Amino acid sequence: MNCVLRRAAVLILLQFVCFIGFSQLTVTGKVTDKAGKALPGATIAVKGTYLGTVASSNGTYRFQNLKEGNYSFVVSFLGYESAQKEVKLSKSEEIDFNLEASAIMADEVLVAATRADRKTPVALTNVKKDEIVARNLGQDIPMILSSTPSFVTTSDAGSGVGYTGFRVRGTDANRINVTIDGIPLNDSESHGVYWVNMPDFASSVEDIQIQRGVGTSTNGAAAFGATVNLQTSKVASEAYAEIASSAGSFNTFKNTVKVGTGLGKNGFSFDARLSKITSDGYIDRAKTDLQSVFLSGGYYGEKTSIKANFFAGKEQTYQAWNGVPSVRLNNDEAGMQEYADNWLLSQEAVDFMKASDSRTYNLYTYKNETDNYWQKHSQLFLTHLLSENTKLNIGLHYTHGEGYYEQFKPNDKLSKYGLDPIVIGSESITKTDVIRRKWLNNDFYGTVFSLSHSFSTVDLVWGGALNKYEGDHYGKIRWMKNAGDTFLDHEYYSSTGTKTDYNTYLKANISISEQFDLYADMQLRGIDYEIEGIDDDFRDLTQKHDFVFFNPKLGLNLQLNNSNRFFASLAVANREPNRSNYTDAELGKTPTSERLFDYEFGYKFTRSNVFFEANLYYMDYKDQLVLTGQINDVGSAIMVNVADSYRMGAEFSGGVKISKEFDWSGNITLSRNKIKNFTEYVDDWDNGGQIATSLGTTTLAFSPEVTANSMFTYQKSGFTAQLSSQFVDEQFIDNTSSSDRKLDAYFVSNLNLSYDIKSNIFKSMRIHLQVNNLFDEEYESNAWVYSYNTGGTRYKMDGYFPQAGINFLAGVTVRF
Template identity: 45%
Template sequence: MKKLFTALFALLLPVLASAQFSLSGKITDQKTGESLPGASVTIQNLAISTISNASGKYTFKNLKNGSYTVVVSYLGYQTAQQTTEVSANSTLDFSLVHSTTVTEEVTVSATRASANSPTAFTNLSKKDIDKNNSGRGFEYLLEQTPSTVVTSNAGAGVGYTSIRIRGSDPTRINVTLNGIPMNDAEDQGVYFVDLPDLASSVDNIQIQRGVGTSTNGAGAFGASINIQTTTRRDSAYTEYNGSAGSYGTLKNTINLGTGLLGGHFSFDGRLSDMHSDGYIDRSASTLRSYFLSGAYYGKTSVLRLNVFGGYEQTHQAWDGVPEDSVKFGNRKYNELGYINATGQNYPNQTDNYNQNYYQLLYNQQISPLLSFSGALHYTHGYGYYEEYVNDDALSNYGVTPVTIGGTTISSTDLVRRLWLNNDFYGATYNFNYKPSTKLDLTLGGAYNEYKGRHYNNIEWTQQSTDIQPDYEYSRNTAKKTDFNLFTRAEYHIGDVLLYGDIQYRHIGYSFLGFDENLNNVQQQVSLDFFNPKAGITYQVTDNSNVYASIAVGNHEPNRSDYVNSSPSSRPKAENLKDLELGYRVAQSNFTAGINGFYMLYKNQLVLTGALDDVGEAIRTNIADSYRAGIELNGKVRIAQQLSWAATATLSTNKVKNFNQVLFDEGGNPVNFNYAKTDIAYSPNFVGSSTISYQPCHNTEIAFISKYVSQQYLDNTSSTDRDLPRYFVNDVRLDYNFSIKSVKNIGIGLLINNVFSTNYQSDGATYPDVEGGKVANYNYWFAQAPINFLATLSLKF
């Protein structure tokens, strides 16, 4: 061990010896001379960044003797750039000029936390996104952020992928795209598979944990993800990004842009095509998407039209792999779509969906103190999943049994398609008033409508019946309106920032449910929510602050919670009180944060562990439950070429007085009561690590690790229904260079699960009672052993 440390020290000694100078300075407003805290400062040729502290100061340490290009950007100001020679400790100040054109960050700023907001958040820049955009699902971009667990149904990262933050599933994570809600209005989930390769058109992302700031769409019960797509690029460009790797994975993307034409216009476009066979048996994906954007830039306004969409066809792998099959070594077995007697599988056991988005975004600088941002949007989605059903009763489809040759046919194998055709449209807006550096006031809101048409067809029956192909056996419609209004203020008093945020939200929902006699009838629900938030931040030093906040969130049940209920058994809306307390420090070579949270739920709809026949989780109200924990994150530049970033979350997530109802062979209910157990899918520890080494300019080697502790598939804390802990490691290699005719050539290699760890990142359970004992039927989403993706990017 001593020899190992000696060798490591000898290896790093030249690096440490050569990194001996600092570069510091102050960012101010050229007109007023006031300091600008939170400005982004980047050394362009080293690709390292920091932000100015509360006094507008920044520092870079451990720089070698040489020439450096420093770029400073700040919302509402023109970007500044200077080149300086560093041969000793140096100072470089910047005086920024107010921008003569409106910046598009205004579009999303109303739903985002600012640099010193009393909220736990993480920002991802375009550089962060591009570095990890290898072709896997969008959620994998967020995997190294605190409290995050990502999984893939197909096991190889392509197709249906999902995310949990602080144990909360996607129905509790508010997602906005340019400030416009992405969550499905009815089931409240987000399906990034419907917008494959969205990451290639994204400029930046902010992830807020907890209730966070007021935003449009569904309430954030675990986190919110705010995404901003392509923004202004002044120079014309053409880019190709491709990847190929294990399990037949192939991605091709072309990006084109005109740059700024005539000082006012720009046009951008993208086409993407992706395919993967998947790791799980019969889990292939065929994915396509496009993104078109045109903008007009005036002196005080920006008008942008985005038109984009995607198509996905994925083979059904949403039930996972039976636990017994995994333990016997067959980690790929998919039992969906098997045909009785023959043992063959149905080849078209697929999910098929198209989704198209239209967004008209407008920003207006009304005066130097007041700005406006608004959007009109429309989304149309349509598609179906097709499946083979074994020996099902005709009466389940409203079909009268037929008699042929003296034999009555009352059941048959059949193929059915379950369709969804929906429209989502509305408007969002916000006004921002900033009379001084002390006060920042925002007033915003939105009105959105959703109309969904659900209908189901029989395509084929094995036995002869009196129905025609494409026979429609059921249809129902749903309508949902969502109105919200919020105001938020940040006020500085010396070293103290006071934060207040109030939101009112009204929901109206019409759906097909059950009446008291269990007959299907159209139901109506009207809900009103009041969501106040308050917080305080104290600037301890120029580089650090401490903050505290309390927020109230309310959240409506989703479609499946409602349609299986009657007015007397209708699920209750959920209520959350979220307390956050944290400390942040940001220096040029070291950033860190520690955040404590206590989330107290009333009537939380918790996962029972089971899924319905389309893979949707089944939930039930629990009177009392909570999550409490500590999140840590940090990044240190050990040397100019070596850095280490890490996150860790230690938490306890408990359900009080949980009652589980199972059924025996005769269909009789059997109750099991638990005083205090863990909330399903809520690991007590989640950690990540990224060690990055740059042996030479434009080259990076990263060793990426993820640890997730034991999770339970339901709320009983039963070790018979759990997901074992796992520790997975990846390696990422990147090299960039240029030649005369190509601005940049990027070559990369991502080796996932480099040690071929056998692990499951998600699952489901369907226990019952057999012979007086509980029998467990668990399903796991097994993840692929060592696999790779090679990437190539060309920029012209």
């Protein structure tokens, strides 16, 4: 067994460690308002332990098997002030709570309709603010979430700053629904989320919920692997100012300034943040220059709140998205020369590749080969308490984005720009050096709403959204050799995309008994999508597509006692093809929508010092869009519907409080991810066309069979140390299951240290140190490949994305 597998085996064994003490005391009680009315659904947690439960339909709760000792019980309920009681437990006791109605409408109302709670039968992870703050030293949100179950991240620049992405259960980001305060964030056409457009957004986030699988109904893009639900910072109770600065490897710097008025006596509150992040990146020339602003203001009354958010980001990122060819990674001189021999790169470019570092090579050398984008988000929320049990939430939003990426194309054909040859004297020039920009200018606006009502045994939520997207895609020439200013700003292609996305859903959580709950969730979603114009290859893109999807979900929740919970659910999701699926499709072969049947079964065991969760899932896809190697009439790769594919697996999570200061937590996912009856297509350069090969059942690309995380945490007197480790099994980079085209397994550890200081000069100061890739593992987290046959031999052109070796970030945060 090699070193990686030995370390992974240790991690797996740790997953099943349990320390369960003997205990026999019981705490019971009831949660009511000041008038004595029961508050079903109130959350009761035991501070400093893993214990937590939800009040029953008559407001009662129960904790069993507690040891003698000191306990802190914390009770919270939406619309009420939280309450806390300290108890020295020496015998079984009854502890009641009478909650006082909140003086303001809480911010949690904004996300309540699309989030799951303790009774919702879905697999989920809640990431709290203190966890986000502990890792927020400049890296993007995907890197902050990397230790959650079934979660795999990647970074183009190799350092976690700039273009980053993630997959959940092997599902790529354009199949994962993301919302901010219930507002859709996914791009309407690509379905993706570009975190680089929201620099340092983590500094304005209160918490994050990740639902794996289809999850509950939400707004925006289809959830085909997970949903990520972000809530922005809550209203502060008092005025504050905060300065946070960090620096680290690769000339990475982050500076953040935050100020807030706190909640005034008149009910108003205002907050602001400015951030700037710069980094050279691990990959050669992979520089980033990121700036952002976040403004929030609102009125918070007893029954009504009005909140406005404005946040904007500006990014310039040097392009590193081509990756490092495997022949460069492996120092294969002959393989690198094949790039020139087979006309993939010029000899000059190949010579440069040979002279470059094997892990940090970047194909691009033109000084302004950059991606540039500006994005502005405006959001307005109204929340009103219609009655004691009825809440209304309405949100309006508008997002404007515009930007381009600039490219230097040496010796490019003029015909690619719709231009005739340039005639200079007797010479006719058909190829020349070109600098071009490809632009995207888009607007996204609409409304979301939810109306919730609680009966004694039934919680109902009705919600929905209506959103409109308008996008302009076009390309312009910035410079052309031998042409002077003749073709400056020549527009060589232009197209538009217009999309209307609407949905409505009804959710019901029905308490059958104190232990048993039934969950039903029905969503109707419609899409009207129209594309007009020509693509950069002069293909006519004009087309129109309409969909109406019905997405039902049904689940059961069984809470045997405060230690044992079971759930089961069946959910259906439908997803429309994205823009590139349509624009790259072979003529006459329009891709169809995808459908997912998601079966989930979960169990959770909780005691004061230990918890264990197990979740089994089977995700059955119909007509999933995958890459097969097929190309369209102009040679672009296309995604094709495959009839049958699936993901099945088991997710295990656990934690142990070894002592008052020391705890361990971790998770592991074991999975199988398959396409049935897969056929691969490889370009035949000698005879034209493609060679088709039937491969039977193969593994879905980028779907590791094992992912695992381990976190050891020590906390005492303001000092915190955490050692986190992640194992990701090998991943195939296409759908052929070929060992020649895969990412190797890797095991990476990170060390996080912090120390909190309190003073009369400031409220608090935190000193951070984060050491990433502690043991200097060499690994790649993402890749692409193109295969072709010539001369009877199969060749490939590929790009791998190496991640940085040992590197660090250090910072100081001072709050006044």
